[in-house]
């Protein structure tokens with residue numbers, strides 16, 4: 122399978138990163154390397170660190186970026202290890218970082234990675250294929266209560282309870298092994314009339330929820346933002362693209378926290394937190410793709426880009 126992925130908000134990200142030819146940049150979600158390529162083109166003596174937890178993605182990016190390989194260091198790791206990764210590379214300060222969160226079209230298109238409700242594959246959904254927990258474990262081992270909570274919280278699925286009930290019922294007979302088996306169960310749990318009136322595919326929200334759980338997608342974003350901002354040089358920028366409201370809310374709130382001085386509870390008379398304002402928020406409202414981009418690439422429709430700039 123060829124690595125196909127159309128980069129989202131490409132020009133907007135490059136513009137917002139204010140790339141200095143001699144600067145150090147980190148692409149935390151290299152994927153097929155679309156954003157990385159445009160960053161690399163702007164560097165003279167600068168350096169680009171390309172992270173991805175998916176070995177297939179890094180292989181494809183290595184190919185795409187081969188003309189710039191002297192400026193690039195590839196690291197196959199989860200960006201949640203950002204601090205360690207920078208320490209190991211002896212980097213104290215960076216001039217910008219980009220996160221283009223979520224799965225790539227390549228991951229979705231590969232049926233065998235189990236991300237797609239449109240194709241049949243093993244229930245997997247791990248972005249990092251060396252990780253233990255997979256979608257199979259979630260679907261076959263989690264309690265009914267946990268499944269229902271996950272579908273509700275991470276999928277905003279109104280039918281969460283019934284879907285969880287149907288899953289637990291089905292797996293009493295035999296384990297649920299494939300994406301299509303799961304799609305069939307979801308389709309039985311949601312009444313036909315409701316399914317037909319739903320915007321988008323009826324299995325979309327449950328698949329999103331399981332993917333978030335398997336890859337711990339929300340936790341990693343929340344935790345990495347302060348680590349990246351700490352590592353930014355003054356005026357360095359952090360650009361984050363998200364694809365659904367749960368992620369965008371986290372980015373917005375983390376940026377807000379870093380944009381505040383004291384965060385002591387209001388009833389404490391003297392500040393004990395010593396929290397310093399470290400981030401200027403560049404995008405009060407997130408940047409969204411142009412109408413043209415939304416038309417050309419349906420995956421971009423829900424994208425939101427938020428940008429912050431490190432203070433002195």
Ligand SMILES: C[S@@+](CC[C@H](N)C(=O)[O-])C[C@H]1O[C@@H](n2cnc3c(N)ncnc32)[C@H](O)[C@@H]1O
Nearest residue numbers: 128150152153154155156173174175199200221
């Ligand atoms: C939307 S794609 C990036 C596409 C890329 N910007 C491009 O233009 O080709 C997201 C990539 O981030 C990776 N990824 C997601 N979460 C990650 C994490 N916590 N650590 C490392 N890589 C991650 C995925 O494996 C995937 O390849």
